[in-house]
Amino acid sequence: MPHGHASEALTKNQALVMGALSEATGPLSAYTILDQLRDDGLRAPLQVYRALDKLVEFGLVHRLESLNAFVACRQPGCDSHERTAFMICDDCGSVIEITDKALARRLKSLAQDASFALKKSTIELRGLCAACTPM
Numbered sequence: 001m002p003h004g005h006a007s008e009a010l011t012k013n014q015a016l017v018m019g020a021l022s023e024a025t026g027p028l029s030a031y032t033i034l035d036q037l038r039d040d041g042l043r044a045p046l047q048v049y050r051a052l053d054k055l056v057e058f059g060l061v062h063r064l065e066s067l068n069a070f071v072a073c074r075q076p077g078c079d080s081h082e083r084t085a086f087m088i089c090d091d092c093g094s095v096i097e098i099t100d101k102a103l104a105r106r107l108k109s110l111a112q113d114a115s116f117a118l119k120k121s122t123i124e125l126r127g128l129c130a131a132c133t134p135m
Contacts, residue, residue: 006102012054016040018072021061026093027069043059064095066124085123091132113124 010018020033023032028036030048042048052070055061061070062084072088074097085098103123 011051013042013047013051017048017066018055021055021070021072025065026070027064027071027088027095029067029069033070034130058080062086062097063120064124065122066126069096073097085125087125087127089129089132090120090126091128094129094131096129100101 004125012050016037017033020036023030029043030052033052034042034045034048037048052061052063056063056070056108060073062073064086065089085103087096088094107121108118
């Protein structure tokens with residue numbers, strides 16, 4: 001797992017939330033996660049949000065701002081959690097995580113040129129995936 005966090009280091013709630021996101025075919029909102037995990041003992045939104053906050057901090061999960069939803073990191077050994085990009089299909093909702101070192105360097109350079117201390121950037125490209133693009 002990224003950043004040296006073994007699954008046994010996760011709390012029960014974090015492991016449950018991570019499991020739900022790992023099995024999901026697309027992004028999930030915190031409330032969808034809560035609905036899925038009610039039978040596993042998660043009852044309060046705060047429990048899910050705390051778990052999500054930690055999973056994001058650990059680099060195991062990404063937050064998609066435009067969807068207010070979360071996805072499990074799909075890049076094994078992903079080391080670019082500060083600069084991540086996603087392609088989000090407006091039709092089927094699929095999400096593709098992109099790692100592009102040149103893009104990350106360019107963003108860092110743009111920030112430095114503006115004397116801006118860049119901590120994190122998430123780029124979300126919206127459009128249609130190959131399966132949903134009309135021929």
